[in-house]
Amino acid sequence: MKGKLLKKGHLVNKKGFVSIETILSMVFVLIFFVLIVEFFNYIYPTINLQVETHTLTQRAKVQGGLTNSDVLNMKSKLKNKGFDESKVIITAKTKTLDRSNVTPMTQTGTNYEKRDSGDEIIVRVEVPAHTEVDGWALAIGSRAFARKTHIIEERIYSERW
Amino acid sequence: MNTRIKKLIKSKDGFVSIYTILWLTVLVPLLIFILINFTTMIKQKINYKNICDNAASSAVTHLNQVALTDGILEIRVSDAETIVKKIIARDLNLNDDLSLKPDSLITGKPVIETKIYNDIPQDGLTFSTKFGNSITITKPSVVVIGEFPVATSFKSAQGSTIKTYGVAQVQFNETTN
Numbered sequence: 385m386k387g388k389l390l391k392k393g394h395l396v397n398k399k400g401f402v403s404i405e406t407i408l409s410m411v412f413v414l415i416f417f418v419l420i421v422e423f424f425n426y427i428y429p430t431i432n433l434q435v436e437t438h439t440l441t442q443r444a445k446v447q448g449g450l451t452n453s454d455v456l457n458m459k460s461k462l463k464n465k466g467f468d469e470s471k472v473i474i475t476a477k478t479k480t481l482d483r484s485n486v487t488p489m490t491q492t493g494t495n496y497e498k499r500d501s502g503d504e505i506i507v508r509v510e511v512p513a514h515t516e517v518d519g520w521a522l523a524i525g526s527r528a529f530a531r532k533t534h535i536i537e538e539r540i541y542s543e544r545w
Numbered sequence: 546m547n548t549r550i551k552k553l554i555k556s557k558d559g560f561v562s563i564y565t566i567l568w569l570t571v572l573v574p575l576l577i578f579i580l581i582n583f584t585t586m587i588k589q590k591i592n593y594k595n596i597c598d599n600a601a602s603s604a605v606t607h608l609n610q611v612a613l614t615d616g617i618l619e620i621r622v623s624d625a626e627t628i629v630k631k632i633i634a635r636d637l638n639l640n641d642d643l644s645l646k647p648d649s650l651i652t653g654k655p656v657i658e659t660k661i662y663n664d665i666p667q668d669g670l671t672f673s674t675k676f677g678n679s680i681t682i683t684k685p686s687v688v689v690i691g692e693f694p695v696a697t698s699f700k701s702a703q704g705s706t707i708k709t710y711g712v713a714q715v716q717f718n719e720t721t722n
């Protein structure tokens with residue numbers, strides 16, 4: 385049988401031939417392609433989040449916490465960037481108090497972290513990551529980018545008197 | 546025998562070109578390394594810049610209350626330095642003296658330099674950081690310069706140091722309270 389196949393030239397026929405090199409190269413090109421997709425899938429939203437959270441933290445510093453409209457504005461910004469707004473968690477807390485709904489600067493009230501309180505405000509933003517290509521990334525062992533949630537946390541002291 | 550060896554050397558059966566070997570052993574791992582490392586470094590650089598900014602911003606909130614009643618803006622030097630250390634220690638999960646804990650986010654003790662400028666000339670003060678940036682301040686300010694030893698994505702690599710800084714000036718915001 386083997387002799388017949390060789391005789392007829394089936395095994396050594398080079399028509400429709402794909403070399404082992406081509407297969408290997410394509411596998412590595414695909415791996416590289418998935419990594420590039422992961423780069424944008426993971427790092428771009430993370431950088432965006434870092435920048436937005438830092439801006440939010442500066443607002444928390446000025447106001448002694450976050451107002452309700454700060455939280456809603458941030459959620460709206462994140463929605464525009466393609467995140468699921470309903471799953472975004474934004475908090476501003478001190479050790480003991482929640483400072484996520486403080487009195488705005490334009491209103492009178494005392495519900496905010498005072499400058500001389502000596503307590504830091506921790507601003508935390510949790511956003512579910514895009515997971516469309518995580519399966520691909522995990523399949524090739526790229527766990528570096530495979531995250532379920534982006535969590536950005538910053539600390540600041542209030543400057544509101 | 547010699548002819549057999551010569552044939553084997555010249556044989557192209559099961560041949561893998563030198564380019565493929567080069568790609569598989571050097572270039573592809575190098576590209577993956579650069580991509581992953583580059584990604585991590587960008588993320589960390591922004592993170593440490595934000596930490597220095599927040600440390601400086603928090604430090605400028607600690608003013609000398611007695612001088613303030615006389616209309617003088619003066620940052621309390623010892624308090625400002627303590628606050629800078631506190632913010633950096635909490636953010637990076639370090640001890641209060643900035644030494645490492647077992648689960649710290651960096652690989653070595655950071656080098657933190659806190660500069661406090663209380664006497665500012667009327668036309669402002671311009672200085673350059675050790676990174677070559679020129680900064681002009683017009684009010685009492687705190688500058689935090691940090692060098693953070695960080696791990697790279699590949700644990701076997703030695704890691705590198707991220708150098709960054711944060712600047713904050715004293716400011717007052719009107720409030721209805």
